[in-house]
Amino acid sequence: MINELKKLYKKIFVKELPMYQKIDSFWVQYVDKKSIKNRFEFFKQICDGKDIIHFGCNDWPIFKPDYNLHIFLSKVTRSIHGFDVDVDGIEHLKAYVDQPYFSNFNDLKENRYDICIVPETIEHVDNVRTFLEGIESVNAQTFYITAPNCFSKRHIHRNHYEEDSFIEIVHPDHNYWFSPFTLKNVIQKYTSLEVEEVILLEGDTMVCCKAIKRMVKIKKIVKLFIGYYHLLSFNFKLIRVLPDVEVIFFFPYYHTGGAERVHAAILEAIYPKKCIVFFTKASATSNMLPSFTQFACCLELNDILNKKNTRLIRLLTSCIANKINSSKSITKVFGSNSDYYYEVLPFISSNIKKFDLFHAFSKDDYREKMIIDSARSITTRVVINEVAKTVITNYYLRAGISSCTSHIQVISNGVAIPSEVAVKSINKIRVGFIGRWSDEKRPELFLKASQLVKQKYPETIFYMAGSGVSLKKDLVLSYGVEPLGDIRDFEVLKTLYLSTSFLVLTSVYEGFPMVFMEGMSFGCIPITTNVGGIKIHVIEGVTGYLIEELEEEKIINTLVAHLSHLLEHPELIAELSANCRHYAAEHFSIEQFNETYKLLFN
Known part of the structure; x- marks a missing residue:
């Protein structure tokens, strides 16, 4: 009995050391x-x-x-x-x-x-x-x-x-x-x-x-010291430009892109509000930077964020959040396509209104968790079409936060509609791919389809324009396609739209591309994979053609079939081109875009 009590006492009151603490430290x-x-x-x-x-x-x-x-x-x-x-x-x-x-x-x-x-x-x-x-x-x-x-x-x-x-x-x-x-x-x-x-x-x-x-x-240690230097420099710049700022924006890039065009247009719409834009990633070019600096003070964070040092990034986040929270003039923050925005968001005061914008979603989009985690802190979550709204609504339903759906607002993108557009020539057909060279846009499908169409209709002109095209110049030329590179001047782009009959996209995912909005306003006919919100505006056989196939070989074949059919029926080209112009005038007004964003930020 006594032995049993000793064992019980030892079990309850005597703390047993972990085994490694009983062994010589040499072995641990x-x-x-x-x-x-x-x-x-x-x-x-x-x-x-x-x-x-x-x-x-x-x-x-x-x-x-x-x-x-x-x-x-x-x-x-x-x-x-x-x-x-x-x-x-x-x-x-x-x-x-x-x-x-x-x-x-x-x-x-x-x-x-x-x-x-x-x-x-x-x-x-x-x-x-x-x-x-x-x-x-x-x-x-x-x-x-x-x-x-x-x-x-x-x-x-x-x-x-x-x-x-x-x-x-x-x-x-x-x-x-x-x-x-x-x-x-x-x-x-x-x-x-x-x-x-x-x-x-x-x-x-x-x-x-x-x-x-x-x-x-x-090298990493040296880079880290450089990162701290950039952090100090950023802090001094921010102190200098912060007075009277009303809105802080977090955007990733200022190179040429549809999303970048929209971001710059938002700044223009709410001007003369005093704004700061934080660019969170390295831009491929500075083509669109003037479109941002014209309406806001712009500061770059990539020289700090790219060091990927947890302590350095934590200090940056603290610096930004403290400056925003202590400001007497900042009332709103807005982010789009910037993951870093959601790292800063939890540290921003509840007195500050928080907005974000989503253009498009891919299948199994990695941002789902980020969207769910930030849902309750977002004042208004902007999407560009009902398709994107449905995606986020489904995220909320799965997470059991369907009440947050009321904070989603659809604001369609807009473009300046030309007052007059000349009728397209049916004697000189031009087919264009306007977009950056990236995996999700699958430009190689356009090249393969172009080669097949030119075998039967050699007089048809095919071209590619956008970021990264110049780097693929030899490849593009080998398919008989003109590589126009990145077009920076919008007047040059307008001239291109005027001479283009068809605009082609073969993307894995899109929101609704700005290139279609602009192109349709000039009478360009879209032929595109049916992804994202494209089907809202590209009406089969009325304002363009949709490619429903998922397999790449079938996408190429369907694209070739659509182009061949239209080239055989020039009267259809004239009809659809006119439909596109009229549809764009009714649905893509930049005035409506501007007014809606003004209301959002007031």
Whole structure:
């Protein structure tokens, strides 16, 4: 009885030391870590828009296309090269992702990458040191190396002793188990890579080490000092221009683009209100900067945000929020297409009215959580059409905050309608693609369709205009299409609209493109994929043609069919062109746009 009471006393009142505190400190290794649940989403976030080299891309010997990381990442990366010693597997993978593949480190010497990912590969290799030395030779800025975590609760629970055997649940091709410490240790022991961060993935069953080359670390320190310099400079500039400012805007860019045209038009609509615009990303060109500086004071944040330093960004956010909250004149903030706006938003006083604008949504849009999290703090959420409103409404319904739907307001974009437009010539047909060269706009589909149409109608003129087209000049010319580049002067653009019969877009997603609003007002006929809010204004056979197909080959064929049909029936061109002019005059008034935004900001 006494022994039982002693045990009970010890259990209740005597605090048992953790095992590691009972062991000599020589054997105890501390590893800072963070946990992220979804492995695929983690890699998607770090690889989005980047040039990637992916080691172990085959998933040998179990290949499932729906669960293959290489196929998944190919949809979001700028480029993704694969590396695997399984040559037969590479040939199979090429059917899904047609990009370069390698099986020898020497073949990578001329290539440069943003990120090198080595997911669940190191445990398969024969010699860890030799393999890591090969990885180190890759010309990449950042490395992510992962392996199964031997100390995850799941792995410890699954592997156990029996009387005469040990049961281990493991891939039969694995040669090693790693822990957070040992994976970090071999990387830093056998290479000049320095592990910056240890991340546990998939319920801690995977350990991931983020590493950089030591010289890169020195460069990062220098960049960080530059970032602090820019923060101080920004603070002084903000103090100087802040008096009497009424509205703060957060926009990403001032290069040529439809969204940028709308953002500049909003500033013009509410002028002479005193405004500041924070540009949060690096613009490809300064083409549209004068359209912003004409109506607002403009400050750039990219030189601070691009350092990607948590403390530096936190200081910037604090600086901006404090200045806004302490101002006696600022009453409103407004953001569009800027993720950073939503980092600042929680720190802005409830006395300040908060607005945002959404132009378009893609399938499985990453902004859903951001929209839901900010819903209750937003005074008015502006969208450009009912389609976008429906998307946000569905987000709210799923999140159980349908009451926030009342804060959504539709404000259609507008353009200046020309007073008179000459009738299009049917003897000289011009077909245009006006838009930036980007993956979601799929310009290569326009090129392929142009080539097919020109084989039958060689007199038809095809051209491409927009940001990035000049960089693809040789490719564009090889399809018999004129590369006009980025058109900065709106008078030149108007002349182009006047000579254009058809405007083509093959986008994955859109809101309603400004190029269609402007083009239709000049009698240009849209032929376009049916995405976003396009079907609201492009009425099949009346004000243009919609392409319903989803597969790229079918999109090309349908585009060719529409153009061929119209070229065979010139009377239809005249009819639809007139319809477009009349429709634009009735629906795309810049006056209505201006009045609505004036009311919003008053």
